[in-house]
Amino acid sequence: MVISIHTGAAGLLPLLGVLRHLRQMTQLVLDTTSSWPWPHTAAALAPLLDGPPDLTAQAPEDPLYTPALAAVYERHRPLAQPMADALRCWAAKELAGCDVLELGAGTGRVTRQLAGREPASYRAIEPSPAMAAHLRHADLPGVDLVEADALLLPLPSLGADVVVEHEALQFAADPLLAADEVLRVLRPGGRFVRLLLHPAGPHPLADINAAYRQAAFADGPRPLFFGKGTDQRITEHLAAHGRPTQSRTLAEFTQHRTVEQALDALADRAWPYQHQLTDHAHHRGMAAARQEAGRLPKSLSVPYVLRALITPADQEAC
Incomplete structure (x- = not known):
């Protein structure tokens, strides 16, 4: 058997996409707490390309970054007023006078409250051109939007006082490498802040999403995105x-949610994993979701509960 290897960026692009997902899958299967040594991989591939490869770039077909998802993203993720108030209050105390870097700013839901x-200074990092287009259109004062990946931050070492993210690293190809990048860019005395919004207990509408996923992916592999457990890792x-x-708990509040809201979000394909599905699989998932919704x-x-996980830049400090 003869295997032909096509050199150049175009020939290696499919391989780079596989490598990006292989990193995350390896960590999940082996339950490792180490980040992938990505710089060594880049150095090994450099001789095959015209220059050092950007291995963090998202593939155009990546379902997390489709324009269709960006168009409906905010519609189904309303920011409750108590959460918005808590974020603005926290930012006024903790971000004033700081050089701030936000990872995975998306369409700007949280950016609007913090910036x-x-x-x-406030740099909003977003790897998706589709998401970034919405944030750019918002034209938020003082926000410097940078289309880049959290795995390769376009910032010199010791360039930020605070790095903040809101549940963005759940979708990073290598969350631990992203954390290493955060430590690199933070100045002494700086802080890495992860903002998390979780239901206080089991979400009463979770069974609707579970029924959709089980039916929609009955004939194929499960979604590529694994958010659960990322923050603990x-x-x-x-x-x-x-x-x-x-x-640190920033806010506790109750939000009224309806079965129709949950179904509408699924119907609009408002979740990243849905863009991996064929129309037939999507319709099958919706039928199962509606059946489950009828029981609620x-x-x-x-x-x-809105929490802030705060990690100092300095070792053994908190």
């Missing part, structure tokens, strides 16, 4: 590097 609190990774993490009350109250 107006008088930071010295990052916390353990940072602790192994001598950076302990503190958890039409409206439910969901208690939420």
